[in-house]
Amino acid sequence: MSKSLVWEDKQKGGLAGIDPKYTGALQSKEEIAEETEKLREEFHKLQEKLVAVKDKGIVFIFQGMDCSGKDGVIKHVFSGLNPQGISSYSFKAPTEEEKLHDYLWRAHNKVPALGYIATFNRSYYEDVLITRVHGIVSDKEARRRFKQINHFETYLMDNQVHVVKIFLHISNDFQLEKLRSRIEDPSKNWKFDASDLAERKHWKKYWAYYEEAFEKCSKASPWHIIPSDNRWYRNYAVLKIVVDSMRSLKLNDPEPNPELIKLLDEFKNTE
Amino acid sequence: MSKSLVWEDKQKGGLAGIDPKYTGALQSKEEIAEETEKLREEFHKLQEKLVAVKDKGIVFIFQGMDCSGKDGVIKHVFSGLNPQGISSYSFKAPTEEEKLHDYLWRAHNKVPALGYIATFNRSYYEDVLITRVHGIVSDKEARRRFKQINHFETYLMDNQVHVVKIFLHISNDFQLEKLRSRIEDPSKNWKFDASDLAERKHWKKYWAYYEEAFEKCSKASPWHIIPSDNRWYRNYAVLKIVVDSMRSLKLNDPEPNPELIKLLDEFKNTE
Numbered sequence: 362m363s364k365s366l367v368w369e370d371k372q373k374g375g376l377a378g379i380d381p382k383y384t385g386a387l388q389s390k391e392e393i394a395e396e397t398e399k400l401r402e403e404f405h406k407l408q409e410k411l412v413a414v415k416d417k418g419i420v421f422i423f424q425g426m427d428c429s430g431k432d433g434v435i436k437h438v439f440s441g442l443n444p445q446g447i448s449s450y451s452f453k454a455p456t457e458e459e460k461l462h463d464y465l466w467r468a469h470n471k472v473p474a475l476g477y478i479a480t481f482n483r484s485y486y487e488d489v490l491i492t493r494v495h496g497i498v499s500d501k502e503a504r505r506r507f508k509q510i511n512h513f514e515t516y517l518m519d520n521q522v523h524v525v526k527i528f529l530h531i532s533n534d535f536q537l538e539k540l541r542s543r544i545e546d547p548s549k550n551w552k553f554d555a556s557d558l559a560e561r562k563h564w565k566k567y568w569a570y571y572e573e574a575f576e577k578c579s580k581a582s583p584w585h586i587i588p589s590d591n592r593w594y595r596n597y598a599v600l601k602i603v604v605d606s607m608r609s610l611k612l613n614d615p616e617p618n619p620e621l622i623k624l625l626d627e628f629k630n631t632e
Numbered sequence: 633m634s635k636s637l638v639w640e641d642k643q644k645g646g647l648a649g650i651d652p653k654y655t656g657a658l659q660s661k662e663e664i665a666e667e668t669e670k671l672r673e674e675f676h677k678l679q680e681k682l683v684a685v686k687d688k689g690i691v692f693i694f695q696g697m698d699c700s701g702k703d704g705v706i707k708h709v710f711s712g713l714n715p716q717g718i719s720s721y722s723f724k725a726p727t728e729e730e731k732l733h734d735y736l737w738r739a740h741n742k743v744p745a746l747g748y749i750a751t752f753n754r755s756y757y758e759d760v761l762i763t764r765v766h767g768i769v770s771d772k773e774a775r776r777r778f779k780q781i782n783h784f785e786t787y788l789m790d791n792q793v794h795v796v797k798i799f800l801h802i803s804n805d806f807q808l809e810k811l812r813s814r815i816e817d818p819s820k821n822w823k824f825d826a827s828d829l830a831e832r833k834h835w836k837k838y839w840a841y842y843e844e845a846f847e848k849c850s851k852a853s854p855w856h857i858i859p860s861d862n863r864w865y866r867n868y869a870v871l872k873i874v875v876d877s878m879r880s881l882k883l884n885d886p887e888p889n890p891e892l893i894k895l896l897d898e899f900k901n902t903e
Contacts, residue, residue, distance in 0.1 A: 415732065461686065461745035463791035469740045474732035505790060512783040519776060520734035 366598070368528075368575040368584040375572045376586075381532040383588035390593035397597060400604045405442060407607040408478060412446035413615035415476035418522040419606065422481045424490075425529030426567060427557040428539035429589055431482050434529065437596045438603055439480055448473060451482040464488040464506070465513055472522055485510065486574055493570050494563045503570075507577035514581035524582045525606045527599060528571065529589040533564055637869070639799075639846040639855040646843045647857075652803040654859035661864035668868060671875045676713060678878040679749060683717035684886035686747035689793040692874065693752045695761075696800030697838060698828040699810035700860055702753050705800065708867045709874055710751055719744060722753040735759040735777070736784055743793055756781060757845055764841050765834045774841075778848035785852035795853040796877045798870060799842065800860040804835055 372378065387393060411417060423431045432451075439447060450471045459467045465485055473479035489506050492498040498506070514524045540561075543553040560567075575584045585602050589595040643649065658664060682688060694702045703722075710718060721742045730738045736756055744750035760777050763769040769777070785795045811832075814824040831838075846855045856873050860866040 458745070461747065463743065463788060463793060465787070466740060466743065469737060472734065472737065474729070476732065509783075509787045509790070512780075512787065516736070516780045516783065517734060519780070522734060 366586050366588075368579055368586055372572070372575070376530065376568050379530060379586055379588065381530050381535060381588050381590040384591055384594040387594065387597075393593070393597050397600060400600050401441070404600070404604050404607060407604070407610075407612060408442050408446055410612040410614065411478065411607075411610070412443055412476050414613050416521065417610050417612065418473035418475050418477050418479070419610065420473050420479040420481060420517075420522060420524055421603065421606075422484045422486070422524065422526045423529065424483060424486050424527070424571075425589065426531060426536060426564070427554075427560060428536045429529035429531045430592065430595060431529060433592070434589075434596055434599050435480050435482060438600050439478070442478065446476055447478045447480070449480045449482070452484055452487065465509070469513070472517060475521060485513075486578075489574055490567065490570050491560075494560075494566050503573075504577070507574065510578050511580045514578070518581050523606065523610060525585070525602065526578075526582055527585045527587060527602060528575070529595060530586050531589045533561075535590045536561065637857050637859075639850055639857055643843070643846070647801065647839050650801060650857055650859065652801050652806060652859050652861040655862055655865040658865065658868075664864070664868050668871060671871050672712070675871070675875050675878060678875070678881075678883060679713050679717055681883040681885065682749065682878075682881070683714055683747050685884050687792065688881050688883065689744035689746050689748050689750070690877065690881065691744055691750040691752060691788075691793060691795055692877075693755045693757070693795065693797045694800065695754060695757050695798070695842075696860065697802055697807060697835070698825075698831060699807045700800035700802045701863065701866060702800060704863070705860075705867055705870050706751050706753060709871050710749070713749065717747055718749045718751070720751045720753070723755055723758065736780070740784075743788060746792060756784075757849075760845055761838065761841050762831075765831075765837050774844075775848070778845065781849050782851045785849070789852050794877065794881060796856070796873065797849075797853055798856045798858060798873060799846070800866060801857050802860045804832075806861045807832065 366379075411419070423435060425431055435449060439449070448471070452467070455467070468481070468485045471479065471481070489498065489503045489510070493500070493503050517524055540553070540557060543549045575586075578584070587595055587598045587602075637650075682690070694706060696702055706720060710720070719742070723738070726738070739752070739756045742750065742752070760769065760774045760781070764771070764774050788795055811824070811828060814820045846857075849855070858866055858869045858873075
């Protein structure tokens with residue numbers, strides 16, 4: 362993946378400086394069809410190793426404005442895996458029980474076991490975003506949380522749980538169009554939530570708070586910014602990061618059971 | 633509680649410098665009977681406030697060598713509370729599922745909800761003690777964990793969950809006597825575990841690693857060292873710390889429901 366899609370310290374121009382329609386040198390879905398197929402195969406093989414050896418875990422955190430396609434990309438990229446090695450969680454508004462706990466409680470509980478891939482659709486980053494936009498969390502508290510989040514992610518990385526963070530970057534126009542289609546297209550009506558429209562007026566604040574989160578919380582693991590106005594490019598870019606991250610785990614091949622080797626030897630001798 | 637029972641930075645003489653038979657100026661159980669009763673009453677009233685207002689949580693962590701009386705003191709001090717506001721956990725050897733998770737995972741999951749008191753019989757401190765004694769965790773890894781534990785406890789304290797740490801300090805002779813009675817007294821046979829005898833030969837290592845944990849992990853919340861060869865003194869000293877800690881939460885009185893006040897006004901007007 363091009364380095365320009367990893368959030369840099371003091372990113373020039375902020376989110377406004379990254380084009381949500383960016384597709385690099387690529388023009389269309391057809392150009393990447395073959396590579397996509399290869400990446401998928403590699404991903405599935407890497408997962409098999411992870412499930413077999415069980416010495417590492419990995420969690421992919423997806424954040425993005427409403428309509429940025431978090432559900433869609435998770436469905437697209439993580440379908441077809443061995444279900445005994447993947448767990449997916451969608452962090453909605455906290456339940457009554459969750460509200461009575463510290464904000465990392467529910468996320469830590471869902472951190473993958475060794476041998477597992479987890480996807481988080483939203484995460485504890487909401488606790489420095491939507492809560493901050495609505496004044497429930499002060500700037501001071503948000504900054505304290507950035508530190509706590511860095512400690513938490515560093516802790517996970519030090520304890521064999523790799524954290525990968527992905528932001529799906531869309532334009533304001535793209536969101537408007539999506540919301541319109543949810544209103545106008547009867548087959549998409551079920552996705553419509555009036556609060557999404559209300560949140561639109563906070564767009565600038567969201568971007569500013571996202572930028573601060575990216576800047577302050579890239580210590581343990583960087584933020585990947587995925588231009589997402591083109592669905593095919595978004596899916597492709599995320600798949601690449603996912604496979605790269607799986608490769609970076611440097612997974613070992615499962616070792617044969619020593620008892621099996623002994624049995625095989627005995628078996629040979631009886632031949 | 634006497635300040636000398638809080639672990640100091642570079643504690644003079646280490647654990648060997650603290651007499652497990654210490655009872656201060658007190659001679660017997662009878663002298664503290666009245667005060668104990670008063671402390672209990674205060675404790676129960678403070679818990680009622682905690683349950684009603686639900687803006688804070690508190691966890692009491694108990695550590696100590698085998699036979700130091702962790703079960704006994706929890707039973708003695710925390711009996712009689714409103715069960716809807718207390719949760720007690722005993723952290724045994726990790727299950728297969730727990731072994732596949734980071735070492736703080738099971739403890740974080742059991743951190744009390746707001747409005748709750750939790751007692752931990754053993755804790756994540758085992759992950760820098762027994763594992764270290766048996767060479768499963770290296771010195772280097774133990775030191776990394778001290779930092780992680782400090783971050784974790786600081787995080788909890790910053791998020792309205794107060795952490796109180798109590799070490800029950802017994803002598804080697806006291807343990808030997810207890811183990812002997814578990815072997816000789818048929819009514820105590822069920823408590824006997826051969827591994828307790830085996831662990832005795834690591835006594836010095838345990839003390840050294842405990843001392844290091846106290847020194848390195850007193851940042852967010854101090855360690856209380858309770859001389860525990862005398863059961864009555866141990867119970868009394870722990871009760872005092874528990875009540876002091878509850879007081880330090882500065883719990884608010886529950887505020888009357890505004891709707892109730894309105895209803896009462898209406899009720900008065902109809903009289």
